[in-house]
Amino acid sequence: MTRAQPELVRPYGDTTGDGMVQLSFTLPVPDDARGQGAARQLAAKMGVDPALVAHARQIGDGHTFFVVYGRVRHLVDLREVEVREREFPLLSAEQVNAAVRRTLRRKLSVVGACIGTDAHTVGIDAILNLKGVAGHKGLEYYRELRVTNLGAQVAVPELVAAARTERADAVLVSQVVTQRDAHLHNVSEMSAAFRAEYPAARRPLLVAGGPRFDERMAGQLGVDRIFGRGTTPAEVASYLVHALGSRPGEES
Numbered sequence: 001m002t003r004a005q006p007e008l009v010r011p012y013g014d015t016t017g018d019g020m021v022q023l024s025f026t027l028p029v030p031d032d033a034r035g036q037g038a039a040r041q042l043a044a045k046m047g048v049d050p051a052l053v054a055h056a057r058q059i060g061d062g063h064t065f066f067v068v069y070g071r072v073r074h075l076v077d078l079r080e081v082e083v084r085e086r087e088f089p090l091l092s093a094e095q096v097n098a099a100v101r102r103t104l105r106r107k108l109s110v111v112g113a114c115i116g117t118d119a120h121t122v123g124i125d126a127i128l129n130l131k132g133v134a135g136h137k138g139l140e141y142y143r144e145l146r147v148t149n150l151g152a153q154v155a156v157p158e159l160v161a162a163a164r165t166e167r168a169d170a171v172l173v174s175q176v177v178t179q180r181d182a183h184l185h186n187v188s189e190m191s192a193a194f195r196a197e198y199p200a201a202r203r204p205l206l207v208a209g210g211p212r213f214d215e216r217m218a219g220q221l222g223v224d225r226i227f228g229r230g231t232t233p234a235e236v237a238s239y240l241v242h243a244l245g246s247r248p249g250e251e252s
């Protein structure tokens with residue numbers, strides 16, 4: 001017999017429902033008794049009470065990295081959890097190829113890059129390159145997809161020019177660095193440039209991805225879809241045929 005899932009849950013530390021959590025942060029203080037007191041004070045203000053400093057290590061000049069363990073009294077109401085459900089079916093490579101042949105009757109052109117100063121190419125390579133990620137082959141594996149991977153630190157005008165040259169159906173950009181919200185600024189700049197360059201009906205699909213995006217922010221950033229951590233190439237390929245298939249047909 002399966003037990004019904006409770007609607008209200010607490011964190012699990014050592015025993016069910018004990019409310020124990022662990023969090024880490026860095027403070028601009030030395031690693032001494034006062035520094036540890038500062039860490040406990042911050043944790044208490046965040047609702048972790050009592051808080052135990054489980055780990056402290058000074059990193060560089062006058063900064064200390066802390067791991068704090070302690071109890072919170074907050075409950076999670078599972079009925080109020082909001083998630084973005086996948087709005088398209090997950091297809092095999094054969095199904096994706098067949099859908100492209102049927103809807104476009106030519107290869108689907110994908111242009112990808114890491115934009116801005118971001119040099120973290122592993123994520124976009126995982127999606128685009130043949131080798132893929134975790135046993136899933138990348139979009140280059142799909143016979144009906146033509147992939148152009150521009151690599152790292154691509155400026156937006158360069159990306160727009162490549163999209164034109166390659167007659168891109170979809171433009172995929174990766175953003176991993178989130179310091180000072182660089183990922184949000186760069187993606188907004190990119191989507192504004194494409195919207196300025198193309199009439200709405202001819203604009204490529206704009207897709208952004210990276211580990212620290214909120215997938216619900218697509219509209220706010222002016223892109224068609226955002227993918228977060230753990231994305232597989234099959235999800236992206238399935239999305240592309242779904243989204244392009246539901247667009248009005250092309251003029252020949």
Ligand code: B12
Binds near residue numbers: 126127176229
């Ligand atoms: C490898 C690495 C590097 C390598 C990058 C090599 C390369 N060619 O990519 C090197 C050493 C160059 C590097 C440099 C730096 N790094 Co670094 N780096 C990492 C590290 C360890 C792993 C990132 C990675 O490869 N993940 C694996 C891939 C597969 O995962 P992913 O990117 O999340 O991609 C998946 C999804 O997010 C999604 N996805 C990603 N992009 C896209 C795009 C699309 C279109 C779609 C659909 C999906 C998608 O699909 C992918 C597959 O599932 C992370 C820490 C970590 N453990 O994550 C730090 C990290 C990302 N780096 C960081 C930093 C700060 C830097 C530097 C600024 C350090 C410095 N002071 O010089 C520089 C910046 C250089 C630059 N100009 O960008 C920080 C970023 C902090 C932040 N949030 O802003 C991190 C988080 C480390 C940390 N904890 O501080 N780094």
